[in-house]
Amino acid sequence: MTELESKSSKNNKDNAIDIMDINAMPAKTWYWLGVNSAELSWNKNGESLLGEKAFTLNAGRKYEDVIISYSDIKSEFNHDRIVINAAEGSEMTLITRLDMSYNMRLYFDIKIGKNAKLKLIELCKVGDNTIYSDIDTTCDEGGEFELIHMFTGMKRLKDDKKEGKIYSNVKVDLVGDKSDFRYDMGYLAQGNDIFDYNIIVNHIGKKTNCEITANGALRDSAHKIFRGTIDFKTGSSNSTGAETETVLMLGDDVVNKTVPVILCSEENVSGTHGASIGELDEETLFYFESRGIDKAVAEDIMARASIERLSGLIENEKVKEIIEDILKDVLGK
């Protein structure tokens, strides 16, 4: 396993804050809902470039896991770019850990070749700062892309009005026939956190498949937007796409927005989405109460569970430990 440490390479040169329009849905809806895109306040000119990281995976080779940690960044605004070119039949798991108190923008440019497999695990913990992750991926024939996202905010005292912001934009083009995308997300937003997600999967090749699963919990006054678009382009016959979202609403002032979109210009496809939003259902609550566990503890357990399930999808023991550490940190126990 390789571990890379990233440090800032130059200082801010301009303090002007730009408003960037990000996370735009491919199909707009009513403006009054406030979901068509997001605005990111960012000092683009003053950001520190951390240096591009390029991974070129040779054909047929299986690589050991790589962890990139961004916990030691010192500039106020930071930017990094990771380029991955996975040649035919190659395999790799890349883990990025963003755990810092400064603002970070991370861009992935990923090309997955024929029958190549890439697993990307991104672990983000936000404090009073902003994290913006932007992933652009193309999959060739038989290529497989598995993405695991963990997004967490800090536990806060009641009168703490600070907020952490996470923006995530994922675009996957399933260009090659039989290419596959699996996406699992777990999150916990607390205090005044704002989590804003945009996932776009373009089915272009035949017999392509995607599965999107997002589970998470909102506490206190946290805001979350989930936009998920499955787009079956003409020619993507015999493709399937499924999207499910479960949101646990645990705070009196939480706001949840969900926009699960299916766009379809191909006859012979199957697309589904489902969403379930609410507090702990009575049956689950009764289960806990019958075992002497009160509502507050039950909610903690379920919030933890929506993230811990990600560990079951990860083989790397060190990464599982990182997830546990982050959970202890953000849940305060």
Add this chain to the structure above:
Amino acid sequence: MEEKTYVEDIDRSIYDIKDVEDDDFRMQEGLTEEIIKKLSEEKDDPEWMREFRLESLKIYNELKVPDWGPSIEGLDMDHIATYVRPKSNMENTWENVPQDIKETFERLGIPQAERKSLAGVGAQYDSELVYHNVKDEVAEQGVIYTDMESAMKGEYADMVKEYFMKLVTPRDHKFAALHGAVWSGGSFVYVPKNTDVSIPLQSYFRLNAKGAGQFEHTLIIVDEGANLHFIEGCSAPKYNVANLHAGCVELYVKKNAKLRYSTIENWSKNMYNLNTKRAVVEEGGAVEWVSGSFGSHVGYLYPMSVLKGDNSRMEFTGVTFAGNGQNLDTGAKVVHIGKNTSSYMNTRSISKSGGISTFRSSVVVQKTAINAKSAVSCESLMLDSESRSDTIPAMDIRTKDANIGHEAKIGSISDDAVFYLMSRGMSEEDARALIVSGFADNVSKELPLEYAVEMNNLIRLEMKGSIG
């Protein structure tokens, strides 16, 4: 490679028959302050309405054309006549309606339906009602069913002023503002407290004039504990220039009242249908929307329910069929405000021969809506790969004490199901039509029998165009 056979759509004869235009008055095309003043003068509006129209025009000019839905570039307001008055007064017997107009409504089956299954009928031809009648026993219950102009000037003037465009204000969107400026025709219904109108009322809107707009206003107030089923139908012959329908429906459902509002929309395929419908429901009340959208070139239609009172509820059941040259953007909106409110949307969309169908919805649950429940189910059927079907639902939930569910599905007709029916002697065309009728069953089973038959006929008519 699979082969598909396409057969031309058959003639929509009864809907497409054009009457010779013999108008009493046709407003010059376009939209200016002078035209609005002239319209107000022709309508003999009270002063407040004249001012309301002019203010709406101002708002119309300020607001942008929506860019999130189907293109309406082909609609040029400079070439739309906003008011066309037929050579007929409003009558209450069909014998007094001019022969050509009466024959049109007879072909559409309106007088026959009135005799068989309706408590009252309003028939609008272009911009004005030509027939309005309500059965004696319903009138004796105190039910008011009249045209909007009479209501605005007669004994219900204060009530109209109190409610008119308060639910859908001209600021709502550009075409609500347009409606506020140029509306004419439509119906006013008031159902007194604890009155059960056991058979439906119906309004039918026919637009015959080429290059014209229809802007009828429907205002219904169902008072406490009352119950009403209102049916709306519409059609027009096809022209090679754009026609416009920008009607507005405002429904006030009071405490413990219930209103079912059913629509079979079958505008011609040169029509821009930019209609706005909204209901506000008080404590314990219920609104049920049943909607079949078959016609129009471009459609924007999303009935909205505001569940203001505790324990109020809404149901929306809809089917949309988009064929060649059609881009139909339909769905529903609900806002939960009161406690223990519930909503259910159940829709089906069908796209064929290059048609585009979009299901668009919003479920908003405000912080006050403790224990709100909402479920949305939408299914789309793609009959070929020239067509398009999109699903764009949105949910905005602001209380933890809510239970919100959503499910959607897009797919094609199962080959196995077609094969099964063909193995039992059905032609492929009939098998596919039967499957599509079954797919749209959620709406047809909610309609009175005569209208369910009409809807199924429309589906069969549309399905005649595809064997694949």
